[in-house]
């Protein structure tokens with residue numbers, strides 16, 4: 462599969478099962494390699510990931526996210542949310558992505574000329590980590606979607622899984638076997654988004 466085949470294979474897959482097409486060890490190695498391979502400003506490497514598998518993954522969706530949302534969504538309209546969360550819990554795992562904030566603050570102190578840009582750069586870099594992981598999982602036939610229940614769940618996540626308080630939670634990537642492929646999606650033609658100047 463070419464690199465372009467891989468990135469075209471990546472989609473937001475919501476119909477997930479707990480049956481991964483690859484062993485857990487290979488899944489973890491894939492996430493590790495994708496995180497480490499990703500670029501970052503001044504090579505700061507501030508992106509962090511915590512991989513939750515099996516029961517720990519289900520605990521995230523059933524025991525952390527669900528109660529956090531129940532506290533803010535009116536009970537009468539909670540059913541669609543509950544269904545969505547059950548879909549995530551049905552997957553095999555979740556990668557929690559974080560930014561190691563002290564590393565970014567250290568960059569600001571060391572390179573004051575760029576200080577105002579570093580928060581944005583760090584977000585770009587974490588986006589690169591996320592998409593590299595997403596693509597690498599897609600290449601192995603693992604489906605995934607990217608979720609954002611932070612900051613509602615930050616404290617509970619850090620307390621439950623011993624995550625340093627100075628890591629800022631950025632996103633949650635749910636993954637699993639693909640029960641149903643993503644529906645076709647409309648894309649703007651490249652000609653509207655890419656200009657070539659010769």
Ligand SMILES: Cc1cc2nc3c(=O)[nH]c(=O)nc-3n(C[C@H](O)[C@H](O)[C@H](O)COP(=O)(O)O)c2cc1C
Pocket residue numbers: 471472473474606607608609643646
């Ligand atoms: C930065 C970013 C944030 C996203 N946040 C969410 C999210 O919170 N929940 C969700 O279901 N999808 C989220 N998505 C997925 C997008 O909706 C999806 O990528 C887009 O509609 C294109 O579909 P595709 O991923 O199948 O190509 C996010 C994607 C990106 C790049």
